[in-house]
Amino acid sequence: MSDSPLLISDRDGVRVITVHRPEKLNALNAATLDALHTAFDAAAEDAAVRVVVLTGAGPKAFVAGADIAEMAGLTPVQGRDFSQRGQRMMRRVERMPKPVIAMINGFALGGGLELAMCCHLRIAADSAKVGQPEINLGLIPGFGGTQRLLRLAGRAAALELCLAGAPIDAARAHQLGIVNRVVPAAELDAETMKLATQLATAAPLALRGILDCIIHGGETGLEEGLEYETAQFGLIFSTDDMREGTSAFLERRKPEFHGR
Incomplete structure (x- = not known):
């Protein structure tokens, strides 16, 4: 036990x-x-x-x-x-x-x-x-x-x-x-x-980005937080999940996210 x-x-x-x-x-x-x-x-x-x-x-x-x-x-x-x-x-x-x-x-x-x-x-x-x-x-x-x-x-x-x-x-x-x-x-x-x-079932890297922006960014001033959000937003464009999500939307199907 x-x-x-x-x-x-x-x-x-x-x-x-x-x-x-x-x-x-x-x-x-x-x-x-x-x-x-x-x-x-x-x-x-x-x-x-x-x-x-x-x-x-x-x-x-x-x-x-x-x-x-x-x-x-x-x-x-x-x-x-x-x-x-x-x-x-x-x-x-x-x-x-x-x-x-x-x-x-x-x-x-x-x-x-x-x-x-x-x-x-x-x-x-x-x-x-x-x-x-x-x-x-x-x-x-x-x-x-x-x-x-x-x-x-x-x-x-x-x-x-x-x-x-x-x-x-x-x-x-x-x-x-x-x-x-x-x-x-x-x-x-x-x-x-x-x-x-x-x-x-949501996109893991997008979830992480949101958590980072709200938790980390929320502990800074507004300008610093906005800059942090912009940096995270740009990084998301390097992910397969972003391409899968946008493609699925345009193709009217359910996306499958893999955290890449």
Whole structure:
């Protein structure tokens, strides 16, 4: 029996990575952070993987937060190191060259919401709850929560969630722009895989170009971002996928993309 905190499976170009610590509501400890980093490295390098879906085991939690039992005894230096470890992993997810979808099946609190926010897209069950409750433990978010929440939902919402520490339901999270879609819990897997399968059939190099432009370019000023987009647009014209896509359109047939 594997001691890995993750379950990994593949479905037609979609890699599903499940945080599997149900007895801890999938809380993130150091070993889980490292396992996730390794898993995303592997998914990035595997040409057969077009899209990654990230979720949590069991019906209760996506990831309920960082592992409080592990954090409680940390020194200031160890706390900083733990924060950096989490931020490195989440930056790895955010900088993936393939789309990453968070399938939020339950509580996404603290480190769990931070993990969901570093994914490119988020689909939540209508029963899910999200939040940054660190203030209730005398802590602040440490895996990027203050920064990604600010960028996704704006200053007012980021301050409210981080200062008050109260979770919000999926509908409110959708209203604030924290999640892309909310679906009935019973349909979460099917709806997420429907989107993942759609993306898995799209042109991989074009997907990567879009991710690069929005993630990398979005961290620069407008002029730099526009220049980056132009450079990526030009590069796409060197690909077989671009020629296949335009030819298929003109010939009124469905394109077949191969990532070349």
